[in-house]
Amino acid sequence: MELRTTNICMKNFKSRLPDVTFYSRESEAACGPRGSVVGFSGSVSEKMLSGLHYPGCPEARLRSLREKLPCREVQAGTLLAIMGEPEQYCYPSIFIYGHRATGKSHVILTLLKELELPHAAVSCVECVSAGLLFEQTLLALFGADSAALLPRLPSLSDFVRVYRQVCAQQPAKQTRYIVLERAELLRDMEANLLPGLLRLQELVDDNVAVILLSEIVWDKFRPNTGCFEPLLLHFPDYTKAELLQILSLDSNPSYTPELYSSYINILLGVFYSVCRDLRELRHLAALNFSKFCEPLEKGEAKEGNTHKLWRNIEPHLKRAMQTVYLREVSSVQWGQQQMDEKEATALRGLSALAHVELPYYSKFLLIAAYLASYNPARTDRRFFVKHHGKMKKTSFLKKHEKTSNHLLGPKPFPLDRLLAIFYSVVDSRVAPTASVFSQISSLVTLQLLTQVGHDDQLDTPKYKCAVSLDFILAISRTVSFDIVRYLYDFI
Amino acid sequence: TPRHATPSIPTRSLPARKPENVLEEARARLHVSSVPESLPCREQEFQDIYSFVESKIMDGTGGCMYISGVPGTGKTATVHEVIRSLLQAAEQDEIPHFRFIEINGMRMTDPHQAYVQILQKLTDQKATADHAAALLEKRFSMPAPKKETTVLLVDELDLLWTRKQNVMYNLFDWPTRRHARLVVLTIANTMDLPERIMMNRVASRLGLTRMSFQPYNFKQLQQIITSRLNRVKAFEEDALQLISRKVAALSGDARRCLDICRRATEICEHSGQQGGTKLVGMSHVMEALDEMFSSSYITAIRCASLQEQLFLRAVIAEFRRLGLEEATFQQVFVQHQGLCRMEGLQPISVSEGLAVCQRLGACRLLLLEPSRLDLLLRVRLNVSQDDVLYALKAD
Numbered sequence: 001m002e003l004r005t006t007n008i009c010m011k012n013f014k015s016r017l018p019d020v021t022f023y024s025r026e027s028e029a030a031c032g033p034r035g036s037v038v039g040f041s042g043s044v045s046e047k048m049l050s051g052l053h054y055p056g057c058p059e060a061r062l063r064s065l066r067e068k069l070p071c072r073e074v075q076a077g078t079l080l081a082i083m084g085e086p087e088q089y090c091y092p093s094i095f096i097y098g099h100r101a102t103g104k105s106h107v108i109l110t111l112l113k114e115l116e117l118p119h120a121a122v123s124c125v126e127c128v129s130a131g132l133l134f135e136q137t138l139l140a141l142f143g144a145d146s147a148a149l150l151p152r153l154p155s156l157s158d159f160v161r162v163y164r165q166v167c168a169q170q171p172a173k174q175t176r177y178i179v180l181e182r183a184e185l186l187r188d189m190e191a192n193l194l195p196g197l198l199r200l201q202e203l204v205d206d207n208v209a210v211i212l213l214s215e216i217v218w219d220k221f222r223p224n225t226g227c228f229e230p231l232l233l234h235f236p237d238y239t240k241a242e243l244l245q246i247l248s249l250d251s252n253p254s255y256t257p258e259l260y261s262s263y264i265n266i267l268l269g270v271f272y273s274v275c276r277d278l279r280e281l282r283h284l285a286a287l288n289f290s291k292f293c294e295p296l297e298k299g300e301a302k303e304g305n306t307h308k309l310w311r312n313i314e315p316h317l318k319r320a321m322q323t324v325y326l327r328e329v330s331s332v333q334w335g336q337q338q339m340d341e342k343e344a345t346a347l348r349g350l351s352a353l354a355h356v357e358l359p360y361y362s363k364f365l366l367i368a369a370y371l372a373s374y375n376p377a378r379t380d381r382r383f384f385v386k387h388h389g390k391m392k393k394t395s396f397l398k399k400h401e402k403t404s405n406h407l408l409g410p411k412p413f414p415l416d417r418l419l420a421i422f423y424s425v426v427d428s429r430v431a432p433t434a435s436v437f438s439q440i441s442s443l444v445t446l447q448l449l450t451q452v453g454h455d456d457q458l459d460t461p462k463y464k465c466a467v468s469l470d471f472i473l474a475i476s477r478t479v480s481f482d483i484v485r486y487l488y489d490f491i
Numbered sequence: 492t493p494r495h496a497t498p499s500i501p502t503r504s505l506p507a508r509k510p511e512n513v514l515e516e517a518r519a520r521l522h523v524s525s526v527p528e529s530l531p532c533r534e535q536e537f538q539d540i541y542s543f544v545e546s547k548i549m550d551g552t553g554g555c556m557y558i559s560g561v562p563g564t565g566k567t568a569t570v571h572e573v574i575r576s577l578l579q580a581a582e583q584d585e586i587p588h589f590r591f592i593e594i595n596g597m598r599m600t601d602p603h604q605a606y607v608q609i610l611q612k613l614t615d616q617k618a619t620a621d622h623a624a625a626l627l628e629k630r631f632s633m634p635a636p637k638k639e640t641t642v643l644l645v646d647e648l649d650l651l652w653t654r655k656q657n658v659m660y661n662l663f664d665w666p667t668r669r670h671a672r673l674v675v676l677t678i679a680n681t682m683d684l685p686e687r688i689m690m691n692r693v694a695s696r697l698g699l700t701r702m703s704f705q706p707y708n709f710k711q712l713q714q715i716i717t718s719r720l721n722r723v724k725a726f727e728e729d730a731l732q733l734i735s736r737k738v739a740a741l742s743g744d745a746r747r748c749l750d751i752c753r754r755a756t757e758i759c760e761h762s763g764q765q766g767g768t769k770l771v772g773m774s775h776v777m778e779a780l781d782e783m784f785s786s787s788y789i790t791a792i793r794c795a796s797l798q799e800q801l802f803l804r805a806v807i808a809e810f811r812r813l814g815l816e817e818a819t820f821q822q823v824f825v826q827h828q829g830l831c832r833m834e835g836l837q838p839i840s841v842s843e844g845l846a847v848c849q850r851l852g853a854c855r856l857l858l859l860e861p862s863r864l865d866l867l868l869r870v871r872l873n874v875s876q877d878d879v880l881y882a883l884k885a886d
Contacts, residue, residue: 187863219845220863226853 054080057115065114070249071242072107075235079111082231083209086117086174090209091231092201095183095221097214098235101278104213105181107235112177119177124185130193134159137178142166156196163204172207183212187221195227202228240272247278247285255293259303263292266310270317275325284317287324287331291316291338355474356446361430362439363475366465367483368422369449370472373410373465375488377417383486384424404489406469412452412462415440425481514756514771517725521716521752531718532711533569539702540573544674548577548589548640553666553673555697557648559682560704563744566678569704570644577642589640596650602658605651609643624661631671640672648679649688656693663696706743709735715745716752725756730776737780747783755779788874791854792882798839801830802847803856803879806870820848821866841866 052062052073069076083090096104105121112119120140127133131154138159139147146166151158178200180186186194196203197210210230214221218232238246244264251260267285275281292313295301301308323329329337358366375383405411418440423430430436443449444463452462476483484490510516519525530537540556547554560566574591581588592612594605603620610616610623618626643662645651651658666673681687682703685694707715712735720726734755738748752771758778759771792803805826809818812826824844831838839847845865852859860868872879 217842219842219849219865222846222849222862224849224852224859224861226850 052077052080054115055085061114065110068110068114069103069107070246071238072103072235075103075233076107076111078233079108082233083111083117083175083177087207088175089201089207090175090177092228093198093210093212093230094233095212095214095218095230096233096235097217099237099276100215101280102235102237103278104235105179108179108211108213112179117174117177118172119179121179121181123181125182127185130154130156130159130189133180134162138162138166141176141178142170156190156193160196160200160203163206167204167206174207176206176208177211178208179211179213181213183214184216184221186212191223194221195223195225198230199228237276238278240268243272243276243278243281244268247282250282252289252293255296256303260289262306262309263289263313266292266313267317270314271321271325274321280325283331284320284325287334288313288317288320290335356448356471358475359439360479361426361436362443363479364426364481365418365422365436365439366443366448366467367472367476367479367481368418368425369413369443369463369465370467370483371425371486372413372417372421374405375486376405377413379488380417380421383488384421406489410464410466412464414460414462416460418463425486513723513725514760517720517723518753518756520719520721520723521749521756523746523749525719527719528721529718530565530569530572531714532707533565533704536569536702536704537573540570540676541576543700544573544577544642544676545580545586547674548586548642551587551640551672553640553668553671553675555663555666555675555677555700557685557697557701558676558678558704559680559684559701561706561742561744562680563742563746563748564704564706565745566704567646570676570678574642574644587639589642591642591644593644593646596645596647599650602651602653605645605658605662613641627665628661631665631673632668634670638670638672640674642674642676645675645677648677649681649684652688656690659689660693660696663693663698667696707739707745707748708743709739712739712743712745712748716748719749724770726752726771727773730755730771730773733773733776734780737784741784751776751779751783754782786874786878788856789878789882791856792874792879795851795856796847797836798843798847799851800883801834801836802827802844802851804883805830806857806872807876807879810872810876817869817871819866820845820868820870823848823870824866 052066054062065076066073079094082094096108098104109121111117112121118141120137122133122136122140124133127136131150134154134156135147135150138150146162149162149165154162178197180197186197197212200210201208212230218230244261247264247268248257248261251257264285267281267288271281271284275284292309295309295312296303301312320334324331324334371383419432422436440449440463444451448465448467449463450466452464472483510519540558543554543556558566558570577586577589578591580586590613592609594608594612596602596605599605599608601620603624606620606623606627607618610618610627613627613630616623616626645662648659651662653659662675662677665671666675677697682701685697689697709732713731716726716731716735731752734748734751738744738751741747755771755775755778759769759775762775763769792800795803802823805823806818808830809823809826810816813822824841827844828838845862848857848868848870849859849862851857855873858871858873862868
């Protein structure tokens with residue numbers, strides 16, 4: 001049954017897709033159907049590259065469509081070929097994958113909207129339960145009456161039943177599309193949801209196609225019990241030239257397009273090595289353009305003087321990489337700062353605000369915890385006992401340890417060791433009062449310490465120190481304690 | 492689904508076909524659902540159960556009996572036979588009248604449903620599980636002079652197990668009441684069920700009246716088939732003997748035996764279409780036995796694609812190298828690439844390799860972890876290495 005439907009589907013549009021090679025894998029006989037990878041690189045002929053074809057669609061609309069999908073003509077063409085004419089049956093499920101911001105949802109949604117095909121676009125992030133997903137799908141495809149037919153906690157079989165019921169009243173004249181964005185979240189829902197959606201066409205017996213969009217490859221989706229294999233479609237990353245072309249489209253009306261594209265060129269020169277995300281780049285381009293235009297407005301440079309403009313903007317962009325790109329400084333702050341013409345480093349970022357004011361003994365407790373976490377216990381005698389007698393120098397010498405403890409991360413330590421180190425590093429006599437112990441547990445609630453192995457709360461609990469070296473250095477400076485002298489890694 | 496829909500089997504529009512030739516006649520008689528005229532080879536057990544129940548009915552007392560045995564040894568059929576002849580005897584006024592109730596653990600969604608079903612069958616009353624338990628408790632502990640004995644058959648007893656074992660406890664406790672007049676016959680597969688899963692106070696109430704049904708030996712199986720066939724001449728004598736010997740050697744399951752017989756008649760019918768009717772011979776039986784008993788895994792491996800067979804070979808090679816029965820996909824894939832080169836094939840990509848691996852996992856030749864681990868997913872064989880090697884070597 002399974003095999004038969006696939007073959008029929010494949011036959012249907014192998015005839016429609018003369019130029020796309022289907023790499024069907026070996027052994028049709030072994031266990032049922034499998035998807036085919038539609039390759040873009042070598043297998044698509046020049047004819048398809050030349051533009052989009054869609055039967056029964058005016059040429060003008062196709063042209064406007066082409067303008068809306070810059071640098072994605074090949075993919076759009078393939079998609080159109082797979083979708084076929086509206087009344088033809090589409091392949092039951094298509095899986096589209098590619099990196100973030102490679103135009104997956106943009107292409108498919110633009111196509112569906114422009115060609116006015118019935119479709120439901122659902123983001124799986126919004127659907128915390130499968131019920132919401134079903135409801136939204138029915139709402140978009142058939143209107144509010146149909147969604148009301150679903151019971152309170154709908155299962156996949158309820159969805160299929162309601163779909164068939166409504167579909168009997170409004171039979172499909174065109175292929176209906178269900179677009180599921182962020183499809184990787186479907187794996188965490190019920191186990192039968194993803195396999196069910198992949199063969200929805202067969203289940204509801206209607207001309208419906210499910211399109212899954214994801215950043216993850218299909219191999220990580222496949223259920224252990226097997227499923228109907230969708231058609232795999234890859235959206236490759238934009239190249240530098242393509243990014244340039246796309247970003248240059250939104251030029252500022254008060255300047256020439258050439259100036260804007262030279263600005264984008266500079267921006268890509270700085271950022272392309274760290275970021276290829278179209279959305280990030282567009283955001284950065286919008287943020288920094290006013291700074292780029294400053295010399296022009298002041299009259300210090302002309303549009304043709306590219307070198308001067310580059311000299312002006314380049315350090316600014318490099319600073320932006322460390323601040324606004326990492327969201328240390330918010331975009332609003334960054335914009336204001338450009339307006340006020342302040343020096344960019346004057347602003348303190350988010351990470352500079354990480355300083356925490358702690359009580360006196362808490363600071364020492366934290367220091368002691370840090371020392372206990374990052375020093376091996378055998379060196380405690382050497383560091384913390386005042387008159388430690390004669391210690392062989394050789395025994396203390398670092399055994400051929402490959403990596404430092406700071407690379408391995410903190411190690412757990414018992415409460416006794418923490419207190420022993422604490423009494424050693426605090427100069428005055430501290431009574432082990434309730435407040436000292438409550439400070440330890442409040443350090444845990446502040447997430448500066450973490451408790452390891454929650455099996456035993458009272459009797460010899462174990463902790464780990466969860467702060468960075470910079471943080472502890474700042475703390476120890478406030479109590480004028482030289483922590484570096486006590487750290488085994490830095491001796 | 493509609494609210495008050497009761498699922499039902501679709502009704503037959505045409506009357507059932509009459510068997511046209513000997514083979515069809517034989518097939519109808521050999522079907523598991525056709526009730527035989529008598530149960531051969533279980534006369535002793537029949538007698539024991541009959542006298543147990545009969546004595547309880549005559550005395551107006553209650554009691555429990557535990558019946559065990561592997562599947563297909565005729566436990567349920569024998570008990571039904573006993574009840575049938577007891578009902579006949581009651582009709583002829585040889586023994587006092589009694590009521591017979593049957594429940595099956597497999598047919599319940601929840602062990603506590605047992606109360607509901609018993610109550611409904613006793614009094615046509617519908618109640619919740621708790622209420623039904625209370626009503627039954629009252630019914631069985633109150634004296635009622637005109638009450639007739641109730642015989643309760645509990646099939647698939649092990650499914651009535653609950654954490655507190657209150658369902659089992661009640662079922663075995665009611666017969667011990669003075670006024671209950673309840674006989675409970677329980678059926679399960681394992682002999683030591685009372686010792687294994689029941690608490691002491693439950694097991695002691697079940698009592699020591701136990702009976703175990705031994706698996707049939709080949710003579711008994713042969714007798715069962717001949718009695719079922721009842722002078723319909725469809726089988727050669729040797730063929731029957733082969734079937735019964737094979738089944739007796741493996742399980743002694745009468746149902747299995749009947750299945751094989753029916754399949755053999757079908758094969759005979761297919762092969763003998765041109766030459767009219769003839770007897771089921773040795774060759775047909777051999778073919779049927781082969782179909783029933785041969786492992787489907789080996790066939791699956793033989794029918795797998797080249798890359799899948801290579802992958803299985805890579806799995807075994809990797810196990811040999813590691814000396815373990817488990818490897819990650821990554822390790823197996825490296826072996827696979829090597830094997831591809833050795834065979835002169837184009838090495839496949841990781842995605843294709845993973846697809847091959849997961850396809851083998853989907854037909855349970857391999858045991859796999861969830862696919863989201865991709866390279867790190869651990870691979871184990873679900874069949875023995877010898878089977879795989881045998882299947883791969885044969886061609």
